[in-house]
Every structure is written in C-alpha cells, then in structure tokens.
Amino acid sequence: MKKIFSLIIIVLATASLSGCFKYAVDEDGLLISQDDGCYVLKFELYDVDQKPITSSVHATVIDTLSCTVDYYYMYGTVLDNVYPRFNLYYNCKLDPKITGRVNWSDKAPRRWTVVSGSRRVRKTYTVYLHEEQPLE
C-alpha cells in the first residue's frame, strides 16, 4: 500500500514539474536551443518572378571558416528587386532580418550576422556577388 502511495506521489510530482517547464524563446518567439552550431547552409537570390537567378554552372561556394558566400548569378540579370534567401543551421537567425526585396544593383558585398540557436555564437558572413561572364 505504502509503495503504491509513493508511486502515485512520484507520478504526480513529475507531471506537475513538466507542466511548469517552458521552452525558452527569444523576443521574436523563436526557440532558444542549447545548440551552438552557427552557419549558412545555402544562399540564393530570387528574382521578381519568384525564380532563383543562380548560375546553373558555377556552384555557390559557402566557406564556413572564413564566413563568406560566393554567389554566381546569370549574366545580365537586373538586381533591382531581388530577394535574398538563406538556409541556416537549426534554430539560427539572421541579423539584420530580411524583410523584403532589396535593390542590389550596386553588386557590392553585403554582410549578415548569423546567430546560433543558443544565441551565444554570432558569426558575420559576407556575401559576394559574381556575375557569370560571357564566353569569349
């Protein structure tokens, strides 16, 4: 009898504890995990017609050590209204956030900071644009 009673108490205690436990979220309501992983998996620019302008020959090079992205796009593409799209490691976020289309016609390198899921690691990536060159 005593055994059963203590078992019930244990079960109840666990239930109440797990009920109290809340996942940590940041100011955007995004999960803060225990993971320090912090890197870019993929980067693409989307044109006004919602299609990526990525070169089909030159692959995008993402260097996670020197924190650079070398992105090759099709020759002659107009970069007035492009949408940058990052794929990040789990629970990572970007600073500054991408809120819409950007005018990237100056083709200058741009920088984004990737923040890890734990929000403890921050790495600043530089994105370089490379226009595919015509064949001679």
Next chain:
Amino acid sequence: MLLALFLGACQKSSEQEFRCDCLDRSWGIHMVGEEMSFAFASAVTSRVGKVVSVKAVASIAGDEGTGIDINAYRTNESGEDVPRVVAKTVGQSDPCASKAELVVDTCAITLRYKWVVPEAARDKDVSFTFYASDDKGRVVSCNMGPYHCSRQYCTTGIQASNTRCYISVEDMAVYTYDEVVSGNKTVDVIYAYREVPTDSSPSGSGSVGGLNKCFMSPTAAAIGRIKELSNVKLPPVERNTKLRESAHAKDNVIEQSKWHLYVTDQDFAAMDFERAGYSNLVTNFVTAYNCIWIETADGKYRAWMWVNTPAGGGDAITFGMKRYNM
C-alpha cells in the same frame, strides 16, 4: 375549409402560370468589342397559353451584332449546340431594345441574347431587362445586372523585332526608328534581343546564353546598365517608364489559353509599383510565362504586356498589350 384550400391552391398556380428566368452566359471582364451573352427562359403552364414574343432592353445600346438569337439550341451527344430556328426578329425604334416573335407554337422557350459592348459603355454600368409576352397579353420580366464594363483597351498580335522595337503604350503599337522620328511617336518601352553566349542558360527562356529578350525604358541610364545594350538607338525623347516583370498573371484575351483568367481593372488600379518594386530594365524575359507591368513616365497609363512567342532563340516576337487609362 376545403373549398378555401382549393381556392388558395388555384390562386397560387395562376400566379405562377407564366414565369421567366435568366442566366448570364458571359465570361470575362466585358471589354469594348466583346459580347455579353444571356439565356432567357419563359414558360406558360401547358394548355393554358403560349409564349408569343420575347424582348430585351439594355440600358445602353449595344454595338453591331447585338440582338436576340432566333435559334433555340439543344446539345447533342458530342456536346455541341444544335440550332433550330424558332423566332423572327422584329425591328425596334428604340436602339436599346431587341425583340423576337416566336414562329413556333410553344408554351416554353429559351432564347439567347447577345449584347456587344459599345464604346459608349466603357467604364460604365449596364443592366438588362428581359420581357416575355403570352397570347393572353400578359407580360413577365426579369432584371439582370448591373454589370460593369471594363475601362481597358486591348491589342493582340503586335509584331516586334530588333529593328521594329519602339513600343508606344499610348498607341499600343510598335514602330521602327524612322517611324518614331518622322511620325513624332511617343516611345515608352524599347525591345531588344541580344544573345550573349555564357556557360549556363537562363531557366525557361529556352535560348542559349544571357540577356535574350530584353525590355527597357528609353533612357540613357537604362541602356547604359549592360554593355551589349549600349548600342540601342534612343528615341528623341527619353521617358523613364516603370517596368515590372512578374509571373502568375494571365489574361485569356491575350494569351488565348482558355483558362478564363483575366487581368481586371482592379488589378491595374491596385498595382503598387513602389511596394512591389520596379525597374527600368528587364532582361532574360521568359516569354509565354511571365508578363510585364508598365507605368508610363507621366503616370497617365498603365499597361500589361504578354509575349505570345514561345521560348526560343530569334528576335521576332508577337505580343499583346492591355492598357488602362489612369
């Protein structure tokens, strides 16, 4: 009590002895020159009377081709309409009215009515009243509408090439350089085809290399952006036209896809170039899939352009354009 019930029942049936109903058979946004079509049905209880004439009155007189169809139709096994003459047209002094007298002895009939949108109805509401008369002189009627007729202008089958490349939104036409200079034409958009061999070709364009089909506003700033376009001859007047390439907008009138999707007046009015983003240059244009939204430099016109020529090499294109006067 029983008698009262009978009487009540009788009265009800006499009320509904002669009835009519109408159906709108039209597609689209009612552009000038297009036709609106209705099916008007009227019926008298069998052996009580017969339908003798049908009349339609529009609030605005329709263009050539307007009138009541003298045929009745049935559908055969293949789904085709099979006509049979059941009426004759009766001339009316009122240009808004059309009338047909039945030449067959019938108590029920469905006739079709066509109304061709005239220039006078552009950007106006139109409504219709249909009347049917029986042999006892009773008349029943049915109101349809109001329907809004479109403000748009539309041209299809415009042919452009590297020499005939100066597009005017105002005229909805394309000119050569000489025609622009001699005719003092407004040029809002220049078309150019350049094939630049590169390692990869743009997806969907179906041609080798970069640039391909390009559209630009006639300004030095626009043609100066890409070196292969810098040899484009500018018209005497530079106009900084807003161009926006976009997917997912279709129009049945121009592309003839039979999907019954239309670019409406509301689409033009709601188009927010500042928010959606625009440019003065469109390159690697994917024909028969994407479209271009245009706003002229003076803000007077908005236009929608669709290139019918399928993806592939060569500078010759056929395109259609819709214009909306702001």
